[in-house]
Amino acid sequence: MRKRVAILGSTGSIGTQALEVIAANPDRFEVVALAAGGSNPQLLAQQAITFDVPVVAVARASAAEDVQLALYAEAQRHDYARGDHRVPRLLAGPDAAVEVARIECDVVLNAMTGSVGLLPTLAALESGTTLALANKESLIVGGELVTGAAKPGQLVPVDSEHSALAQAMRGERRDDVRKLIVTASGGPFRGRTRAELAEVTPEQASAHPTWDMGPVITINSATLVNKGLEVIEAHLLFDIDFDRIEVVVHPPSIVHSMIEFIDGATMVQASPPDMKLPIALGLAWPDRVPQAAAGCDWTRPATWEFFPLDEVAFPAVGLARRAGAFxxxxxxxxxxxxxxxxxxxxxxxxxxxxxxxxxxxxxxxxxxxxxxxxxxxxxxxxxxxxxxxxxxxxxxxxxx
Structure with a gap:
């Protein structure tokens, strides 16, 4: 039986990759709703018609007309006149994503950017739907409001680091965990001093060395604010104290996170930097999707390097710890x-x-x-x- 999926933030980086995963596995997944901001009506319309989605939502009401016209144009290109493709029902306005989050389905993938994702996250949890969460800000901002609303196993992380931790924790007891180790690529400015960061431009900060992400998260990775948010996220997801959550810099982004246990063992989740793996796992949880992403090539020599975090040049993680501990x-x-x-x-x-x-x-x-x-x-x-x-x-x- 196929899982019915609603995607919030479908035109962003995570949303588009999720649809690629779904397109490659039509026997496993069915898209029942899409939501986006409305800045790319052509792409949203293409997604909706290609996947024969019954409901589409846009946050900006002013974009509704453009989206509607794009839907009709895309449907015409797909033989709408013959009845092969339906035009979806269109929802518009700031509450549209919340409506989508409440739609009857099996999985809501929240891939929105920023704290605007909080209300849809709460709506999905209140509906009892499995929430595949890529919108870390809603968990971080909502804190105990979100964790308190989530039933056991309902909240599945999609961030690669927290997906790695969730995989390593399967079958393990929380009491056996000594610490969580969250890896960071270090961003484009790893190794620079604070003085050397003074003249950084937006273009430079938008060039991530290993990941292809949206503009906000890319700049957050350059400042390491993103890693600070992920420390708070790890605390909330796994109920581990902040003094037992460590950040290490790992430039290749092959090891996504680690768990050190009380007996000295360390569990590592490793794979090439490809978000399709945690996305597919989030959609299919607790199952895995065959061929979701390429694995490591163990026949080739490789070196895994780890470095301590420079908290003088990059104080964002320390600030996040303060905020989270408060x-x-x-x-x-x-x-x-x-x-x-x-x-x-x-x-x-x-x-x-x-x-x-x-x-x-x-x-x-x-x-x-x-x-x-x-x-x-x-x-x-x-x-x-x-x-x-x-x-x-x-x-x-x-x-x-």
Whole structure:
């Protein structure tokens, strides 16, 4: 029986690769809904008609007309007049992805970018659907709201690092884990000092040495904010204290993460850097998809190098640990401030070092507020902290 899949963020890097996995395995998967921002109506229409998807959603209501026209044009190219292809029902608006997340299906793949994915994540979990989560920000921002809503086995990580940890943990007891070791490629600026990062341009920060990702996550990888977010994600997914989560730099990105056990054994998940493997595993969990990606070629000589993280040049991981250890709305503020700062950097309004420096200032301000420490964790509180951090980041960017 085929698994019915809804994809949020279908036109992004993870979404398009997920559809490639599904196209290669039509006997295993069926696409029942797609959601996207609306910036690429032609691609969304092509996906919808190619996979004969009954429901399509766009976040920007202003893009609805363009998407509708693109759907009709694509259907005509696929012999719509003969009745071979239907035109999907179109949902539009900021709540459209939430509606898709609630559609009756077997798996929701949340591949959206940023904290905007929080409400769809909660909707999918409340519906009881398996959630293949590539949108790490929704877990990080939502924290215990997300983990509390998830039933055992319902939340399946798609990030390569956390998929690796989940694979290594299968059949193991959490009490036997000494520490989690999350690997980082080091990004395009590995080995540079803080002073040498002062003149980095958006174009340079957008050139990742091993992974082909979306623009925001690529820049987050250059600042290592992404790795900081992944430390918080690992803590929430596996309920391991922050002092037992280590980050090591591994430039080839072959070892995706490791688990060290109390007897000294280390479990390693290794594969070439290809997101189709964790995507396929997320869609089929707990099963594996044959030929999802190429394996390592063990007949060729290879060297695996590991280096300590330079937290002076790249302080983002340390800031993320502070935010995560504080809990409550700390991670939401860390993430929201970063999203605004990355946009400002890309637009030329903020220098590269200013991204993490500004995030640090905002986090200090938030964690230093005595009222914040007394607040209970609520959805309204998370959304309010997210909004405050965005406003404050915009103010500080303007001053810089």
């Amino acid at each position: 809990g409550r709305t700390g991670p939401a503020v860390f993430n929201a401030a970063n999203e605004v700062c990355v946009e400002a950097f890309v637009a030329g309004h903020l220098d590269f070092l200013g991204i993490v420096d500004t995030v640090g200032l905002i986090l200090d301000e938030h964690l230093g507020d005595p009222d914040v420490a007394r607040e209970d964790m609520t959805l309204a509180g998370v959304l309010g902290a997210d909004a405050w951090a965005r406003t404050r980041a915009a103010e500080l960017v303007e001053k810089r």
